[in-house]
Amino acid sequence: MRQLSRRRQRLQPKRTQSVNEKLDTPPQKEENVLQNIQELGQNIIPQQLESSIHSISIIGQVEGHLILPPQNKTTKYEHVIPQLVAIEQNAKIKGLLVLLNTVGGDVEAGLAIAEMIATLSKPTVSLVLGGGHSIGVPIAVSANYSFITETATMTIHPIRLTGLVIGVPQTYEYLDKMQDRVIKFVTKYSRVTEDKFRQLMFCTDQLARDIGTVMVGKDAVDDGLIREVGGLSEALRKLQELVDEQEAGRVVH
């Protein structure tokens, strides 16, 4: 008790002094107010060191040779491809994170992006968020290491011309060849076998209006398409690991 009252005594004069100071010097207060107003509307952004990794998001439709109507969100391959060239060439960039939330799109454009990612000499990690359907599948597997979030889905279904009856055998063969290109790529860069991938593609009891398979998170890992279930932190940690491995002189697979 005694100690407390002593503290109070010590504090009291100080407090009154500071109040007096404020009252005696009103111009300074005004200046402070002005300074405050000048600082309004300015965001204080936390300082960030220059990042050594870059990320590309593959969203909406992968746009190819045809400009899609404006209601589509699109990823333009003519922009992504030179970006990948810049990433390969820039010595400051050590690794690439590919984020996928796509409903599919142009086969040629998708394969072009996938081939570019697969042949990049720098470590790459892909992360499927939300959805990585159709042509999103080869893009997802093209990275050195792939992740899928628990709730993300991947739909594998045959390539075809919607609503058209195939009139000549050549059309069927053309579609079949397109499909083979995709299957070849996916089986080369992931652990899924060709038989398994075809089986998933032509499964008849999964989709109501189509044939194919919808895989949610872990299913894609179990079938060997994606390497691991994980989110952002896992993907970034893995990428850093691969970057460190490459800097130590080991080959990244």
Next chain:
Amino acid sequence: MLWTIVPLNIVMDGSDLHQPTYTEIPWKSGILLVEETGQNTARVVRLLSTDPADYLEPATQPGKILEYSKKKPV
């Protein structure tokens, strides 16, 4: 050829109505293809450049709205 889970009629809806007019403007070492969206604003459609570093610039990303001022005729 499209390989997508979205039905083609939804993807292609409005393709007849959308008839944009593109303008080419010089930008650094290349050309920027833009679509005029209003008075003195334009949306970036595509960058044409041989310098790969240009494609990492935030200002050239497709969809970016640019504001510009037209030169007054002398």
